[in-house]
């Protein structure tokens with residue numbers, strides 16, 4: 112669905128030159144859900160704008176949905192959907208009218224358009240605002256309306272630039288659930304950018320990590336965590352002596368021997384494990400058998416932030432995250448769902 116080669120964008124303003132995107136090679140297959148993750152200013156939006164025909168690359172090439180973005184940017188825009196960071200809806204129009212004109216623009220029959228709009232308003236928790244003008248909606252409601260506008264015509268390839276930024280956790284959960292459902296129903300391919308690490312981890316099959324205009328990692332979230340980070344197990348003992356005994360037991364087991372840090376005087380034993388959730392119960396069982404049961408045990412699973420830290424020496428969370436991520440993930444789990452304003456593509 113997407114193939115790029117050496118995709119590059121350099122901005123020149125007065126005397127300053129910004130290499131926003133530096134030679135990106137990216138392939139996205141039909142039906143994939145790919146999250147592009149990176150800190151502020153990494154080049155995510157610029158990449159998306161080039162892939163959607165909104166911005167001409169300085170160098171390199173990109174084929175999107177069968178069209179070359181430089182030779183046929185109009186065709187690309189007619190075929191794909193794009194939910195950008197700005198608001199797409201007209202501020203002084205009524206919500207229902209905006210959705211109806213979007214449906215009409217893309218040739219969706221009126222009755223079908225009304226049904227789709229009603230489903231989207233329900234899914235995005237916007238029931239009751241149909242008759243209000245867009246300028247009376249809250250920021251989160253406008254963002255969700257942007258998403259509804261982008262999803263209305265069910266494009267085969269949808270780009271979402273930070274779809275859930277500014278939404279409360281419940282709305283984010285609703286959004287993702289709806290996008291996932293549409294994706295499976297209509298076989299949509301999705302490419303999104305996000306600051307939310309847990310969102311990328313939970314929802315995307317593939318995460319492309321971008322930093323300073325270049326791709327620095329591209330894999331499934333699980334593979335990224337396994338390759339670049341470890342889960343950390345912490346065992347607590349009453350004192351240093353008991354901790355040393357436990358460490359000796361684990362050093363006798365090849366699965367753990369190389370992964371133990373020297374026990375600490377306060378009775379803590381720490382291990383780095385590549386497959387912590389699978390090995391944690393085994394480890395506790397072995398300790399129990401050897402009469403070295405800890406008084407407390409915990410596991411901290413590796414996150415995509417650990418991956419970013421390992422790759423760059425910097426924390427993505429500190430650079431670009433807002434504190435409500437954990438709450439959003441809880442809400443997503445509760446909704447058991449699987450990402451929102453802009454323009455749409457083919458009906």
Ligand SMILES: Nc1ncnc2c1ncn2[C@@H]1O[C@H](COP(=O)(O)OP(=O)(O)OP(=O)(O)O)[C@@H](O)[C@H]1O
Nearest residue numbers: 122124129131149150151152153154155156157158
């Ligand atoms: N029109 C422009 N003129 C000059 N510089 C630009 C322009 N658009 C983007 N940039 C610069 O290019 C770099 C990449 O910006 P971009 O918006 O693509 O990053 P991003 O990863 O999407 O960031 P964010 O997460 O904050 O949206 C930044 O240094 C930005 O300041």
